[in-house]
Amino acid sequence: MREWWAAVMVGWLSVGCGEPVREEVALADMPAAEASEVAAQACAPVAGEAQRVKVILPPSSFPARLAEMPESFVEFQGQLFFAVNFADGRRTLWKSDGTEAGTVEVYGFAPLPFFSFSRLRGLTPVADKLFFEVTDATTGNELWVTDGTTGGTHLVADLSPGIEDSFLSHLTGLGAWLVFIRELSGPPGGYEVWRSDGTPAGTVRLSVLPNGNFVSGRSIHLGNTLLFFVTHPTGGTDLWKTDGTVAGTARVRRLDSGEAFPFDVRTAGGTAFFTLFDDGNMTEVWRTDGTPGGTHRMRTFGPATSVRLLGALGGYLYLALTDVAAQRLHVYRMPLNTRGGREYVTSLPNPYADQPDAFPGLSGQVSAADGRIYFTVFIGSPGPAPRDTQLWVTDGTAAGTRLLRRPLSLSDEYSSPVYAVHGQLAFFSAPQEGGFGIEPWLTDGTVGGTRRLRDIAPGGESSYPGTFLRVGSRVFFNAYDETLAGQLWSVPLLSTCAAGAR
Numbered sequence: 001m002r003e004w005w006a007a008v009m010v011g012w013l014s015v016g017c018g019e020p021v022r023e024e025v026a027l028a029d030m031p032a033a034e035a036s037e038v039a040a041q042a043c044a045p046v047a048g049e050a051q052r053v054k055v056i057l058p059p060s061s062f063p064a065r066l067a068e069m070p071e072s073f074v075e076f077q078g079q080l081f082f083a084v085n086f087a088d089g090r091r092t093l094w095k096s097d098g099t100e101a102g103t104v105e106v107y108g109f110a111p112l113p114f115f116s117f118s119r120l121r122g123l124t125p126v127a128d129k130l131f132f133e134v135t136d137a138t139t140g141n142e143l144w145v146t147d148g149t150t151g152g153t154h155l156v157a158d159l160s161p162g163i164e165d166s167f168l169s170h171l172t173g174l175g176a177w178l179v180f181i182r183e184l185s186g187p188p189g190g191y192e193v194w195r196s197d198g199t200p201a202g203t204v205r206l207s208v209l210p211n212g213n214f215v216s217g218r219s220i221h222l223g224n225t226l227l228f229f230v231t232h233p234t235g236g237t238d239l240w241k242t243d244g245t246v247a248g249t250a251r252v253r254r255l256d257s258g259e260a261f262p263f264d265v266r267t268a269g270g271t272a273f274f275t276l277f278d279d280g281n282m283t284e285v286w287r288t289d290g291t292p293g294g295t296h297r298m299r300t301f302g303p304a305t306s307v308r309l310l311g312a313l314g315g316y317l318y319l320a321l322t323d324v325a326a327q328r329l330h331v332y333r334m335p336l337n338t339r340g341g342r343e344y345v346t347s348l349p350n351p352y353a354d355q356p357d358a359f360p361g362l363s364g365q366v367s368a369a370d371g372r373i374y375f376t377v378f379i380g381s382p383g384p385a386p387r388d389t390q391l392w393v394t395d396g397t398a399a400g401t402r403l404l405r406r407p408l409s410l411s412d413e414y415s416s417p418v419y420a421v422h423g424q425l426a427f428f429s430a431p432q433e434g435g436f437g438i439e440p441w442l443t444d445g446t447v448g449g450t451r452r453l454r455d456i457a458p459g460g461e462s463s464y465p466g467t468f469l470r471v472g473s474r475v476f477f478n479a480y481d482e483t484l485a486g487q488l489w490s491v492p493l494l495s496t497c498a499a500g501a502r
Contacts, residue, residue, distance in 0.1 A: 045423040047442050048492040050454040052481060053096055054103040056084055059484040064457065065414050065464045069478035069486025070094070072132075073469040076125045077148050080471045081106075082488070083120040083132070089113065091120035091134055095148065098474045098490050106146060107153040109134055126173035129198045131156070133168055141165035143180070145198040156196055157203045160185075170219045172226045177244040179206075179226050181215055191215045191230075195244045206242060207249040218262040220272045225290045227252070227272065229262045237276070241290055253292045256284070266366075268312035271336070273298075275307060283307045285319070285334070299340045308362040311373050312336065313396040318345070318373065320362045327353045329360040329377060331394065331401060346398035350379060357382045363389065365428075369420035371395055372445055374428075376408060376418055385412040391428055393445050404443050404450045405430050414438070419468035419475075421493070427453070427468040427475060438462035440477060440489075453491060458482045465489070 060067035072083040080096045089111030096103035112118045118135035125131075128147060135141040139155060140163045146153035159182060160166040167183040174195075182192045190211050196203040209215070209230060216229035230238045230251075237260040242249040260278040267273070276284040281303035288295040298317070301307050310318035316333040319342070323330065331345040352358035357380050365376040372395050379388035389408040394401040408416035408430045416438070420426040424445045431438045432452070437460050443450035456463035456479045463479040464486075470476075476490045 045493040048494050050491040053488040053490050054100045057485040064480040067486045070488045072123045073467050074123045075471045076130045080476050085119045122171050124171040126178045127176050131178045157200045172221050174224045174244045179244050193242050193249050206246050216262050222272050222290050253295050264309035266309050266311045311368045322361050324359040327359050346401050365418040367418045367420040370424045374418050374426045417466045421470045429465045440465040456481050
């Protein structure tokens with residue numbers, strides 16, 4: 001609850017940029033610039049025809065946006081592994097090579113009562129093993145592992161003996177180990193750091209955090225280290241780390257003397273960036289390499305400033321700052337080799353700036369690939385749903401920051417996903433003109449190369465696609481289709497070089 005409230009405050013606080021707006025990105029297309037980009041992408045992948053892979057789920061009695069779908073997509077052993085949680089309480093692990101015959105159930109669990117809210121989730125590849133969480137009628141919610149076969153799927157260890165559940169989080173693969181955090185239920189409570197190699201003997205506790213501490217839901221996977229945030233009950237927020245060993249599980253450094261909430265997290269190479277929102281309504285931008293000496297605050301923004309991280313490009317960290325009073329969003333950048341300096345890049349237009357409650361902000365969907373950052377922007381409204389939603393792309397310059405599509409989803413219950421792949425290709429969801437029929441779309445970063453991938457849902461309804469993931473030469477996603485259920489879909493990626501050679 002505390003982190004949720006902090007996130008709400010970050011999104012709604014006003015911004016005082018303190019610098020004049022010098023230029024603004026136009027909403028219109030930029031044909032000359034885009035023509036040169038298209039020429040430069042001669043060998044970029046292009047999307048083929050999207051097809052349903054297999055009918056897995058039966059017709060749903062829920063509305064399309066609430067229907068069960070294949071979920072928790074991960075790549076393992078060169079295939080897609082995913083979870084299917086049926087409405088009747090069955091939980092199943094599946095894998096797919098992109099063909100109907102090669103899409104099969106790996107392991108299934110008997111139904112549990114609906115009120116148990118049990119799900120198979122947390123799929124995490126570690127070397128030649130795939131870990132996940134699931135609730136079994138005899139052991140409760142615990143850690144399981146598979147080698148990709150039915151016979152090789154089993155319980156790792158019953159950490160909370162009997163039917164009592166284990167509350168696990170931050171499942172992360174570090175080399176040959178899975179590391180995770182276990183929250184203890186009941187008094188006195190607390191948190192423990194664990195590692196596992198997939199065997200009972202190799203599943204060991206590394207550290208017990210001091211009683212009363214709170215571990216944030218945010219974490220950072222940086223190389224062979226998991227970084228996580230710990231808040232003390234009497235005040236003070238620390239950055240911790242684990243490398244899967246007892247000696248390597250320790251506090252990195254104190255971040256704030258009070259209670260602070262981590263929000264955005266971005267990584268670039270061996271460096272991570274994050275924001276902290278403290279109880280004084282200050283937003284701090286930090287960078288870390290996982291060491292005490294390499295962890296420092298880059299800049300602190302005052303209580304009138306809302307800051308979101310876009311990501312790193314070249315030698316800069318890019319930020320989105322929202323001026324709610326003027327109802328404008330500005331893009332800035334901070335040199336990575338300095339502490340505190342910032343440079344203005346551009347401002348995004350707001351066609352509703354003269355209307356009340358039309359403040360812009362970053363919706364949280366950010367994805368980067370090949371020197372570009374794709375991000376979604378919302379325009380607020382008096383109600384819970386946004387007034388407008390937009391897909392933007394930037395290469396870090398004013399001229400290379402452009403609007404690709406508007407609107408995206410205008411629902412407060414479904415947010416359009418954005419997923420960038422190699423070759424500057426990105427997948428997202430958007431409606432047709434008029435705001436109806438939310439379907440999968442793709443873009444090459446140009447307005448002319450932004451189009452609907454396929455009309456999947458019948459009769460102009462929405463397929464509500466999500467969870468795009470590239471595995472090999474395919475991008476998988478889920479979508480609600482004419483089977484009246486959420487099913488597994490995929491689209492092949494074709495090489496334009498190979499096509500030209502033919």
